[in-house]
Amino acid sequence: MPRPRLLVISLSSIHRDARVLRQISVVREFGDVTTIGYGPAPEGVEHIQVPDDLPSLPQNLPGVLKLALRRLRSAELASPAVRWAMTALEGRTFDAVIANEARVLPLAHQVSRGAPIWVDLHEWAPEERTQVLSWRLLVAPLMDHMCRRYLPQVAASTTVGDAIAALYEQRYGVRPQLMRNTTSLQQLEPSMVPDDGRIRLVHSGGAVPGRSLETMIDAIKVLPENYTLDLYLVTAADGGKYLRTLRERAGSEPRITFHPAVSPDELPTTLNAYDVGVYWLRPTTKNGELALPNKFFDFVQARLALAIGPSIEMSSLVERFGMGVVSDGFDVDDAVLSLRELTSEKIAGFKEATDAAAPELSFERDADVARGIIRGLLSAR
Structure with missing residues (x-):
């Protein structure tokens, strides 16, 4: 019997989308994989590259008009990227389709030709970018419509956290299985805490506005001299504008160091040299409120202590496994107060707890769900 033919759809730059790459690593175990999305080919698959200048939402004039008039069924397949993908996949058949994010559900149903569909919902789709007025007015109704129409038709669904899974169940009657943004289990041990009293804070991720990265910079400026902060930040789609504002905010503070970004595979080993992974994400959106991002699991696999804000999903895991401190709020004063609680002895204990939790909080567990x-x-x- 020939190997199954499996289609993975993700209108992202797949070659640098860590969640989709981990997903593909499992899908490849079961058949011959074709991916369709932006950017160059991921390793080991046939890839259909969507032109970068084609937006994944109906942002052209006909599409915006459909959104404004609430002609939502007509808008489902109206985005330039989706229409291009439909043409590229014309005449091809697959044994199963994996759709990444709600925006590609209509496309997945169109090209599946009756094959079963698994949708991986990377976040709470109806409020993906509600901080942007045009998105809230025009796109949010489309996302809600697509979830309401297509989610009950899929064979399987997954999402990143329990709270978001509960939202999908409450609104659409579909309870996705849990697949967190975990990192593969790393064969690392907690690094030694400096015996000179230094506390080495670190943060990694995208330099994206809205992620409250200013908080950690402002906090370090008022903490005692034994605290340092190292940042491994990826330049965002703004061409580095926000990253430049962060550098300006840090000014000449010698205890704050900006490093070049490192690849996802190298990140846990790089972070392992530090003591505490820090993140205070102000809950300005529903997805921010319920965030459980890649960086959290990078910190875990690096065997760091964690210092975070009272984000629902992150704080639940930190407290469950005893991996660090959770501040009372998201302001700089809250962050400083929680960091002042740290001692060398506490940090060493938190690192040991993270080490013990690392196997359970690894992609190996989530890979079994995918299989x-x-x-x-x-x-x-």
Whole structure:
């Protein structure tokens, strides 16, 4: 029997989308994989590259008009990237389709030709970018419509956290399985805490406005001299504008160091040299309120102590496994107060707790969920 043909759709730059790359690593175990999305080919798959200048939402004039008039069914397949993808996949058949994010659900149903679909919902789709007025007025109704129409039709669904899964169940009657943004299990041990009293804070991730990265910079300026902060930040789509504002905010503070970004594979080993992974994400959106991002699990696999704000999903895991401190709020004063609690002895204990939790909070657990889903999709083949 020929190997199954599996289609992975993600209108992201797949070659640097860590969640989708981990997903593909499992899907490849079960068949021949074709990916369609932006950017160059991921390793080991056939790739159909969507032109970068084609937006993934109906942002052209006909599409915006459909959104404004609430002609939502007509708008489902109206985005330039989706229409291009439909043409590129014309005449091809697959044994299963994996759709990344709600925006590609209509496309997945169009090209599946009856094959089962697994949708991986990377966040709470109806409020993906509600901080942007045009998105809130025009796109949010479309996202809600697509979830309401297509989620009940998929064979399987997954999402990143329990709270977001509960939202999908409450609104659409579909409870996605849990697949967190975990990192592969790293064979690392907690690094030694300096015996000179230094506390080495670190943060990694995208330099994206809205992620409250100013908080950690402002906090370090008022903490005692034994605290340092190292930042491994990826330049965002703004061409580095926000990153430059962060550098200006840090000024000449010698205890703050900006490093070049490192690849996801190298990140846990790089972070392992530090003591405390820090993040205070102000909950200005629903997805921010319920965030459980890649960086959290990078910190875990690096065997760091954690210092975070009272974000629902992150704080739940920190407290459950005893991996660090959770501040009372998201302001600079709250962050400083929680960091002042840290001692060398406490940090060493938190690192040991993170080390113990690392196997459970690794992609190896989530990969088993993905394998079960794919087996189910292919069982009728």
